Structure formats: C-alpha cells, structure tokens
Amino acid sequence: MSSLTALLPVVPALGWAVHARWLHGRLTTARRDPLTGLWTREAFTRRARRRLRDPRAVVVLADVDHFKQVNDTHGHAAGDVLLATVASRLAHGTTPGGVVGRLGGDEFAAVVIDRDGTMPDRLHILARVLARPVDTAPAVHTTVSLGWVRAADHPGEDLSALLRRADEAMYAAKRSGRSGPRRARLGRLLGSVAGRRPGRRGAA
Numbered sequence: 001m002s003s004l005t006a007l008l009p010v011v012p013a014l015g016w017a018v019h020a021r022w023l024h025g026r027l028t029t030a031r032r033d034p035l036t037g038l039w040t041r042e043a044f045t046r047r048a049r050r051r052l053r054d055p056r057a058v059v060v061l062a063d064v065d066h067f068k069q070v071n072d073t074h075g076h077a078a079g080d081v082l083l084a085t086v087a088s089r090l091a092h093g094t095t096p097g098g099v100v101g102r103l104g105g106d107e108f109a110a111v112v113i114d115r116d117g118t119m120p121d122r123l124h125i126l127a128r129v130l131a132r133p134v135d136t137a138p139a140v141h142t143t144v145s146l147g148w149v150r151a152a153d154h155p156g157e158d159l160s161a162l163l164r165r166a167d168e169a170m171y172a173a174k175r176s177g178r179s180g181p182r183r184a185r186l187g188r189l190l191g192s193v194a195g196r197r198p199g200r201r202g203a204a
Contacts, residue, residue: 033102035080036087044101044109049159051099051111057151058114059159060123060181061166062090062130064106065143065174078140085134086144093126109163114150123148123181145174149184 031043039047051057064070064086071079083106090108091100098112112119123146133141147170149162157165165184173182 033087036084036102038087038091038108039099039101041101041103044099044103045159047099048101048109048111051097051113052151052159052162054113055152056114058112058119058148059151059162059166060094060110060112060146060148061163061170062086062108062110063145063170063174065145067106067142070140070142074137074140078134078137081134081137082140082142086130089129089132090126093122093129109166111159119148119150120181120183127180145170146181147171147173147184148181153184153186 031040032038033040038044048059052059064082067079067082070082083102086106087100087102087108090110091098094100094110094112097115098110100108100110103109127144127146130144130146131141133139147166147168149165149169151157151162154162154165169182169184173180176182
C-alpha cells in the first residue's frame with residue numbers, strides 16, 4: 001500500500017476535526033458579549049450554577065453609577081470604553097476560579113470562590129480599582145456599586161434568588177451614596193426588590 005493510499009482515511013477525519021474546532025470557536029464567540037468579551041447572560045448562568053455547587057461561592061452584582069451622565073457628557077463611544085474597562089477590571093478582580101458575565105446595559109455579575117475567607121477585603125479593593133479613570137481617557141470615570149452574598153448564608157436558594165439578594169444589597173449601596181460593596185442581609189428578600197428584576201432586566 002502506498003503512503004498516499006494509507007493517508008486517504010485520515011483526510012476526512014482531519015477535515016471533521018478542523019470543522020469541529022471552527023464550530024466550537026463560533027459557538028464560544030456567540031456566547032461572549034461583543035463589547036466586553038464577558039459571558040452573555042445565558043452563558044454566565046450555566047457556568048455560575050456550576051460554581052454554586054461549591055459552599056464557598058459568593059455572588060457579586062455590579063452596576064456602573066451615573067452611566068447615563070457619562071454618555072451624555074463624553075459620548076457613547078466613551079461610555080463603551082468605560083464598560084469595557086469595568087468588565088476587564090471585574091474579570092481580573094474575580095480570578096482565579098471566578099466566572100463573570102454582562103447581564104445587560106451597565107450591569108455585571110460574578111460568582112467567585114472565596115477560598116481563604118478574604119472576600120470582603122477583596123471587594124473593597126475591587127471597588128477602588130473600578131472607580132479609577134479609564135487609562136486611555138482620564139476624564140472618563142465613575143464609581144461602581146457592588147452588592148454581594150455568600151451562597152452558604154442562604155442554603156437551598158438558587159442563582160436567581162441569590163442574584164436578587166445581591167441586587168437588593170447593590171441598590172442599598174447605591175442609595176447610600178457611599179463607595180464600597182454592600183453585603184446582602186440575612187432573612188427574607190424584600191418583596192419590592194424580588195419582584196423588580198424580572199420586570200427591569202429579565203430573570204437570570
């Protein structure tokens with residue numbers, strides 16, 4: 001048998017392998033937000049649910065403060081740069097092992113594994129990092145409100161419920177006018193907040 005004949009069965013298999021890799025790349029790209037490169041809501045949800053199997057999981061919600069004002073003052077291109085910068089800093093600040101997604105608009109979510117119990121300190125540092133001006137546009141900056149919740153504090157609650165708790169904490173931080181993360185309180189969810197997310201941004 002010639003060497004060419006021996007290679008013939010390999011060619012279709014090689015073609016399928018290349019096609020499968022190309023298809024996987026396209027699917028991965030489709031699950032990424034085109035502006036920030038973070039996971040889309042659907043892709044984030046699938047990965048976040050897996051992270052929540054770890055009892056050390058922490059759910060974080062982030063919302064850019066005064067984002068409309070940034071757009072109005074500096075233009076939408078500057079607003080896009082700000083969102084991309086926040087996304088990059090958030091992704092860096094929640095590694096290793098974290099998963100981060102853009103839920104929509106100027107709202108982001110993450111699930112992080114708190115391996116050493118330092119999450120409160122890490123989030124305070126992250127809040128300061130997120131408030132720094134954009135490197136390429138020093139005039140473009142604002143604070144980012146953070147709300148967070150430990151999954152272990154609310155056993156049996158799924159991702160949607162934990163995101164609502166983080167949402168409640170985040171809006172408490174935003175209303176307080178203080179920069180810095182706010183931890184979700186223990187006890188039941190506030191009814192007005194629990195019912196707000198599906199109407200405003202869609203359930204996770």
